[in-house]
Amino acid sequence: MTMTATSQPDGNVADTDEGDLLVWILAWSELVAFGALLAAFVAAGWLHPADFEAGRAHLHQGIPVLNTIVLLTSGWLAASAASPTSRSRLRLLGAAAGGLLFVVIKLYEYQVEGISIVATDTFTQLYLLLTGFHLAHVFFGSVILAIVACFPNRQNAHLISTLWHVIDIVWLVMLPVVYLI
Structure with missing residues (x-):
């Protein structure tokens, strides 16, 4: 998505797509927030390697792989809802359902x-903070997808699809950092 602008007689540039700019600001701020949390997670792993090794040993590898498939399928549905030939309402609802299934x-x-939630070890505390923050984003993103599905238009589908892809990207970075490294 790009922001379109038109020139006004006074020489100023008027934004004709303010929503795009706001979504990109939100998307980048989300990436920065998650980046800071991931950096803290990695730093804590270096400082407490035994906690992190023990914590990762209890994680089930198959569940996050399944969730990755669910989230990426949901992202595909959200993206395809923005195309002019798609059945936007059904695809947005499918994306929302995929998000709720992820939850x-x-x-x-x-x-x-x-x-x-009352864990005392560093790994579990940060694991819950990071994955719980992402989980909240998936849940509220699913709600927004469902709302947009009730009143579908191409621009709203593009905007929520952009945010949904940010959630996908965050998960794709979190997956190896939290579960594998």
Whole structure:
């Protein structure tokens, strides 16, 4: 997406697509926030290697792989909803359903792993902070996808698709950092 501008008689540039700029500001601020959390996670891993090794040993590798497939499929549906030939409403609802499925699977993962919000070890605290923050974004993004599906138009589909892809990108970076490294 690009921001279009028109020249006014006074020489100033008027934005004709203010929503695009705001979405890109939001997207970059989200990437910075998640980047800071990921950097803290990596730094804590260097400072507490035994905690992180023990913490990762309890994680189930198959569950986040399944969630990756669900989230990427949802992202594809969101992106395809913005095309002029698509069935936007159904695809946006499918993307929202995929996001909610991600939430259910993630909550199941927390239960299976015995993750508690009152954890005392560094790994589990940061794991919950990072994945919980992402989980909140997926949940609220799913709600917004469903709302946009009720009143579909191409620009709104583009905007929410952009934000949804930010959530995808964050997950694709989080996956190896949290589960593998």
